[in-house]
Amino acid sequence: MAYQNALGALADPTRRSVFERLLDGPQPVGRIAKGMPVSRPAVSQHLKVLKEAGLVTDRAEGTRRVYCIDPHGLAAVRRYLDQFWDQALAAFAAEAEKAPEKPQEGE
Amino acid sequence: MAYQNALGALADPTRRSVFERLLDGPQPVGRIAKGMPVSRPAVSQHLKVLKEAGLVTDRAEGTRRVYCIDPHGLAAVRRYLDQFWDQALAAFAAEAEKAPEKPQEGE
DNA sequence: ACTTACGGTAAGTTAAAACTTACAAAACTG
DNA sequence: CAGTTTTGTAAGTTTTAACTTACCGTAAGT
Numbered sequence: 001m002a003y004q005n006a007l008g009a010l011a012d013p014t015r016r017s018v019f020e021r022l023l024d025g026p027q028p029v030g031r032i033a034k035g036m037p038v039s040r041p042a043v044s045q046h047l048k049v050l051k052e053a054g055l056v057t058d059r060a061e062g063t064r065r066v067y068c069i070d071p072h073g074l075a076a077v078r079r080y081l082d083q084f085w086d087q088a089l090a091a092f093a094a095e096a097e098k099a100p101e102k103p104q105e106g107e
Numbered sequence: 108m109a110y111q112n113a114l115g116a117l118a119d120p121t122r123r124s125v126f127e128r129l130l131d132g133p134q135p136v137g138r139i140a141k142g143m144p145v146s147r148p149a150v151s152q153h154l155k156v157l158k159e160a161g162l163v164t165d166r167a168e169g170t171r172r173v174y175c176i177d178p179h180g181l182a183a184v185r186r187y188l189d190q191f192w193d194q195a196l197a198a199f200a201a202e203a204e205k206a207p208e209k210p211q212e213g214e
Numbered sequence: 215a216c217t218t219a220c221g222g223t224a225a226g227t228t229a230a231a232a233c234t235t236a237c238a239a240a241a242c243t244g
Numbered sequence: 245c246a247g248t249t250t251t252g253t254a255a256g257t258t259t260t261a262a263c264t265t266a267c268c269g270t271a272a273g274t
Contacts (some may be wrong), residue, residue: 033221039263078189082185097218149234155253169241
């Protein structure tokens with residue numbers, strides 16, 4: 001599952017709210033949309049994006065559609081960030097040394 | 108530093124490229140922009156967003172401006188995701204029991 | 215079979231954000 | 245001091261994406 005999609009999906013505040021609401025447990029669309037500042041179809045569209053990003057799964061339950069957190073998408077983003085963490089620390093450490101002093105010329 | 112900004116900043120592919128380029132080490136704007144599919148001012152704007160998100164820092168070096176990875180923004184996003192990881196796993200595990208027919212995707 | 219509830223999708227509108235060119239400020243160079 | 249280099253910012257355009265209303269299919273209840 002591509003981390004790119006998951007990152008993009010979680011970037012939108014409204015969509016993030018939808019995602020976070022599912023952390024309380026699997027819920028049908030109507031329940032998720034209830035109390036949201038946007039319309040029910042908007043929530044459906046957000047769920048579609050989240051699903052394509054591997055962040056949620058869905059299951060039919062009668063006429064309702066129950067959505068649930070899918071750890072795969074979250075894991076993909078975590079892996080992406082972890083991959084760079086050491087490099088980021090190293091780059092920052094290297095910078096910290098020349099930061100306060102005037103750097104030498106030449107390249 | 109708000110994880111929201113960092114998340115939004117990393118969502119854009121071009122901006123992510125700028126960020127990833129800095130993982131090789133601190134670089135001035137011109138160097139970063141070189142080889143990019145967008146104009147130099149566009150890169151400057153991306154750097155501004157990354158800076159406001161706490162993902163990079165900048166330092167003046169003569170007429171050049173050297174940008175460097177800032178771990179703080181990255182750390183904020185990691186914390187945000189880690190905070191939900193256990194809950195996500197729990198929600199998924201609970202779901203897996205109800206849907207024993209198709210625990211994984213495929214088809 | 216008819217009716218009601220639930221939710222996905224289409225079409226269209228509106229708001230945001232990414233990109234471009236043009237310009238201006240600051241600092242080296244000769 | 246005049247000219248060049250390097251970068252940030254303003255203004256304006258274009259592309260993207262978020263949201264709304266309207267509609268259709270499917271499943272359950274009477």
